[in-house]
Amino acid sequence: MTQNLKFYSNLMSQPCRSLYIVMNLAKIPFETVTIALREGDHATESFAKEVNSLKTIPSINDGGFKLAESIAILRYLASKSSLLVRWYPSGARMRARVDEYLEWHHLNVRSPLSGYFVESWLKPRYKKQPPNEAALERLSSSANKSLDLLETVWLAQGDFLIGTDVTVADLWAICEIEELTLTSFDPTEGRPKLAAWMERVRKATNPFYDEAHEILWNIRKKSSRSQL
Amino acid sequence: MTQNLKFYSNLMSQPCRSLYIVMNLAKIPFETVTIALREGDHATESFAKEVNSLKTIPSINDGGFKLAESIAILRYLASKSSLLVRWYPSGARMRARVDEYLEWHHLNVRSPLSGYFVESWLKPRYKKQPPNEAALERLSSSANKSLDLLETVWLAQGDFLIGTDVTVADLWAICEIEELTLTSFDPTEGRPKLAAWMERVRKATNPFYDEAHEILWNIRKKSSRSQL
Numbered sequence: 529m530t531q532n533l534k535f536y537s538n539l540m541s542q543p544c545r546s547l548y549i550v551m552n553l554a555k556i557p558f559e560t561v562t563i564a565l566r567e568g569d570h571a572t573e574s575f576a577k578e579v580n581s582l583k584t585i586p587s588i589n590d591g592g593f594k595l596a597e598s599i600a601i602l603r604y605l606a607s608k609s610s611l612l613v614r615w616y617p618s619g620a621r622m623r624a625r626v627d628e629y630l631e632w633h634h635l636n637v638r639s640p641l642s643g644y645f646v647e648s649w650l651k652p653r654y655k656k657q658p659p660n661e662a663a664l665e666r667l668s669s670s671a672n673k674s675l676d677l678l679e680t681v682w683l684a685q686g687d688f689l690i691g692t693d694v695t696v697a698d699l700w701a702i703c704e705i706e707e708l709t710l711t712s713f714d715p716t717e718g719r720p721k722l723a724a725w726m727e728r729v730r731k732a733t734n735p736f737y738d739e740a741h742e743i744l745w746n747i748r749k750k751s752s753r754s755q756l
Numbered sequence: 757m758t759q760n761l762k763f764y765s766n767l768m769s770q771p772c773r774s775l776y777i778v779m780n781l782a783k784i785p786f787e788t789v790t791i792a793l794r795e796g797d798h799a800t801e802s803f804a805k806e807v808n809s810l811k812t813i814p815s816i817n818d819g820g821f822k823l824a825e826s827i828a829i830l831r832y833l834a835s836k837s838s839l840l841v842r843w844y845p846s847g848a849r850m851r852a853r854v855d856e857y858l859e860w861h862h863l864n865v866r867s868p869l870s871g872y873f874v875e876s877w878l879k880p881r882y883k884k885q886p887p888n889e890a891a892l893e894r895l896s897s898s899a900n901k902s903l904d905l906l907e908t909v910w911l912a913q914g915d916f917l918i919g920t921d922v923t924v925a926d927l928w929a930i931c932e933i934e935e936l937t938l939t940s941f942d943p944t945e946g947r948p949k950l951a952a953w954m955e956r957v958r959k960a961t962n963p964f965y966d967e968a969h970e971i972l973w974n975i976r977k978k979s980s981r982s983q984l
Contacts, residue, residue, distance in 0.1 A: 582905070593852075595852050600852055600855035601852075604852035604855070624831065627832070628825045631827045631862075632824070634867075639862075677810070
């Protein structure tokens with residue numbers, strides 16, 4: 529890893545927050561390049577050419593090596609430096625358990641939860657479109673199924689998703705769940721283990737957890753006031 | 757890895773086929789336990805207890821260590837044996853490139869393509885429900901966007917998705933794309949690079965590619981005859 533790792537990011541994005549938190553916890557030096565999502569800076573041809581041809585964030589540039597996809601970036605950084613090993617264990621079975629969650633995450637947590645957020649919050653605000661009720665119902669049903677599995681399977685045995693301490697599995701999961709704070713969907717309702725786990729992950733990863741979520745919580749505060 | 761690796765699988769499942777092909781290419785010894793998906797054998801409580809609490813396949817049991825999620829299984833097997841290194845390279849940058857695809861895969865290839873397959877083919881046959889036209893339109897639009905990115909970004913430079921030889925990125929991608937053979941959606945239409953790549957991957961991975969897809973092609977043959 530070079531000393532001038534560039535991190536193309538916007539903390540409104542869930543996987544950007546996960547990566548931001550773990551890189552800070554691990555004390556990996558990086559330089560943030562904030563990408564204005566609302567202005568569509570990631571969707572331009574110059575972004576595609578210079579940063580990431582898939583037009584997504586997070587993305588990195590490590591001494592000329594460009595890489596997209598938050599979990600691929602995490603794995604690449606872990607292969608280059610031992611600083612991440614506490615959060616992404618290197619033993620075959622422990623790493624496999626973390627990987628099992630990180631793979632399950634995409635279609636079971638990221639897809640329905642971010643889908644619900646986009647449909648219920650983002651579209652009405654930025655596209656001036658009312659939420660599609662059928663889509664909301666489908667997405668909340670999928671989200672509830674996965675949140676139930678987090679409560680009853682992933683959190684059945686221990687304090688964290690994998691083992692006895694916080695790992696990147698917790699970080700990728702919680703940043704998707706925290707995004708729902710802007711919507712009327714309460715993921716912790718009827719899920720005491722999930723609620724306690726969220727508090728535990730926050731405490732174990734602060735001050736970076738709060739730093740990463742400041743932008744989200746500021747929007748929530750403003751929204752609450754405008755509803756008074 | 758133990759000598760009696762158990763592979764819980766059904767070759768009607770795309771990720772089961774990807775894993776089956778690469779384990780055979782790499783000469784990893786395994787014993788297949790076929791799970792009857794149509795009878796819902798994976799959804800039972802005994803399956804959850806004995807095989808995989810997430811109730812999904814593929815799943816493995818390696819000397820008592822149980823693991824789900826095809827790509828997590830691939831990574832675990834690669835960490836235990838050098839047999840897979842030709843298809844899942846170990847160098848930091850090449851592995852990162854393959855990982856970048858494997859992460860992008862979930863929401864961009866697996867989600868819309870398998871979603872389209874389920875809506876247009878599986879539901880009408882097994883749930884006796886007509887396809888939801890709005891869902892089909894949404895899914896085919898997402899599928900076309902991703903297939904275009906495979907044609908214009910992933911296959912822009914070379915003969916395979918990553919580098920100059922077949923990797924697991926090609927295998928996980930192609931098994932999702934091949935599933936569309938049972939539907940009226942032709943992924944290669946207007947995509948000459950994708951069509952040539954599919955032929956190239958088939959040749960590079962036979963006889964296991966054909967073995968893995970025999971079940972799918974037999975169903976296609978029967979469907980074609982019934983339409984005469």
